[in-house]
Amino acid sequence: MTKPEPIRFQGYSKRDQPAEDAELTHVGPHTACGEYLRRYWQPVAMAHEVGELPLAIRILGENLVLFRDLSGNLGLLHRHCAHRGASLEYGIVMDCGIKCCYHGWHYDVDGTIIDLPSEPANSPIRKKVVQGAYPTHEYAGVVFAYMGPPELQPEFPIYDTMLLPDTEAKPFSLSIPCNWLQVYENTQDPIHVIHLHARSSGVQFGEASGVEQLIDYRNTPLGMINIQTRRCGEHLWTRTTDTIFPNCNQTGAIWEEAESQKLFQRVSMLRWMVPIDDTHTVTIGWRYFNDKLDPRGQDQPDMVGKETIDFMGQTEGRTYEDRQRHPGDYEAQVSQRPIAIHALENRATSDRGVARLRKLLRENIRAHEKDNLAPQPQNSSAGYVSTYCQDTVYPVASGGDDETELMKNYGQRVSDSVLESDALSHAEREAAMAKLCAEFDQ
Numbered sequence: 001m002t003k004p005e006p007i008r009f010q011g012y013s014k015r016d017q018p019a020e021d022a023e024l025t026h027v028g029p030h031t032a033c034g035e036y037l038r039r040y041w042q043p044v045a046m047a048h049e050v051g052e053l054p055l056a057i058r059i060l061g062e063n064l065v066l067f068r069d070l071s072g073n074l075g076l077l078h079r080h081c082a083h084r085g086a087s088l089e090y091g092i093v094m095d096c097g098i099k100c101c102y103h104g105w106h107y108d109v110d111g112t113i114i115d116l117p118s119e120p121a122n123s124p125i126r127k128k129v130v131q132g133a134y135p136t137h138e139y140a141g142v143v144f145a146y147m148g149p150p151e152l153q154p155e156f157p158i159y160d161t162m163l164l165p166d167t168e169a170k171p172f173s174l175s176i177p178c179n180w181l182q183v184y185e186n187t188q189d190p191i192h193v194i195h196l197h198a199r200s201s202g203v204q205f206g207e208a209s210g211v212e213q214l215i216d217y218r219n220t221p222l223g224m225i226n227i228q229t230r231r232c233g234e235h236l237w238t239r240t241t242d243t244i245f246p247n248c249n250q251t252g253a254i255w256e257e258a259e260s261q262k263l264f265q266r267v268s269m270l271r272w273m274v275p276i277d278d279t280h281t282v283t284i285g286w287r288y289f290n291d292k293l294d295p296r297g298q299d300q301p302d303m304v305g306k307e308t309i310d311f312m313g314q315t316e317g318r319t320y321e322d323r324q325r326h327p328g329d330y331e332a333q334v335s336q337r338p339i340a341i342h343a344l345e346n347r348a349t350s351d352r353g354v355a356r357l358r359k360l361l362r363e364n365i366r367a368h369e370k371d372n373l374a375p376q377p378q379n380s381s382a383g384y385v386s387t388y389c390q391d392t393v394y395p396v397a398s399g400g401d402d403e404t405e406l407m408k409n410y411g412q413r414v415s416d417s418v419l420e421s422d423a424l425s426h427a428e429r430e431a432a433m434a435k436l437c438a439e440f441d442q
């Protein structure tokens with residue numbers, strides 16, 4: 001192919017770096033995105049990280065200290081003492097609250113002063129001064145915090161996948177030195193799965209993940225899903241992957257090979273991509289284990305925890321050469337720059353999911369900024385929020401010349417069922433999927 005002359009060797013004209021998309025990427029106090037994220041419960045640590053000493057953490061650009069007092073109550077306080085700024089990471093955990101090491105000011109877990117040991121008993125400081133504090137909620141080994149306006153604190157949402165029977169949930173926490181959005185939007189970039197995870201340096205997860213998929217995207221009451229449909233031998237496999245705004249994601253089985261029938265099989269991970277600050281992110285959530293998710297016994301629950309998980313490419317913990325020869329999600333995302341610059345991208349048809357995610361996120365951020373709106377996932381009368389991530393694998397005869405049409409139709413029908421069954425129980429949703437597949441087969 002003859003290349004047009006003017007576009008060859010254009011390095012010199014392409015050196016400038018426009019500004020990043022601050023509306024979606026900047027997360028500190030008083031930023032549009034940061035204030036939106038603060039309206040939701042965010043995981044901030046695994047419970048077992050909170051030992052007998054206080055834990056210094058940084059979330060949404062704020063330096064904090066997390067501790068458990070001797071009565072078992074969790075406290076999440078601004079890190080610098082309200083007296084003269086010493087860090088409470090050096091504080092003394094008390095029966096109730098924490099005492100600063102420097103002059104002994106003693107705070108309760110809600111930030112109120114319990115004692116000022118060297119001040120007069122009637123010191124007005126006792127009533128006037130408080131240490132910044134945020135409410136916490138502990139669930140299944142993960143500590144969540146609400147860092148928004150106190151009067152708008154929402155109910156803690158219980159997602160349906162947190163309640164699956166016969167399933168082990170192991171918390172994990174993985175940090176990555178780049179902006180939160182590039183970690184988050186990776187989950188609506190299903191094309192990368194066949195390239196990065198199956199072709200660029202060999203198969204990293206299941207062989208079936210390298211099969212070319214038909215992709216569609218739909219909005220859900222919680223955010224959006226991508227719908228990936230693949231032909232794997234006699235089966236059609238349709239995976240729907242959840243984006244739950246503002247920063248939560250669910251993913252199907254890591255090692256899915258689509259070898260046998262599965263109906264509405266739920267998730268291998270529920271996780272939040274939480275900004276540490278503008279250029280660092282921590283992904284905290286649960287990795288789920290059960291026999292259906294892992295028929296070949298490839299899961300390794302013992303590998304799941306702090307900066308470690310049982311599938312490759314999620315941490316910096318390999319040699320540079322190995323990371324160059326077998327790059328994973330970590331390498332791809334970190335190397336997009338500390339904050340990816342959207343104005344330099346050449347987005348293509350394969351980026352429809354990323355484009356949709358950014359569009360919805362921007363709309364949410366603007367609605368929050370303009371009208372203080374932050375729609376919350378609502379626990380139903382049954383006590384949970386229905387979600388939309390699943391895998392369905394079913395034997396469907398080839399469509400011959402109309403195979404693409406067949407796959408498209410199948411993916412559409414499966415996603416219809418996923419969306420339309422959200423008022424039903426898990427067993428009923430599975431039954432609805434079984435009915436749909438049986439009908440489709442005819």
Ligand code: FES
Pocket residue numbers: 081082083084085086100101102103104105
């Ligand atoms: S700086 Fe904390 S008590 Fe003085």
Ligand SMILES: [Fe+2]
Pocket residue numbers: 186192193196197329
């Ligand atoms: Fe990936």
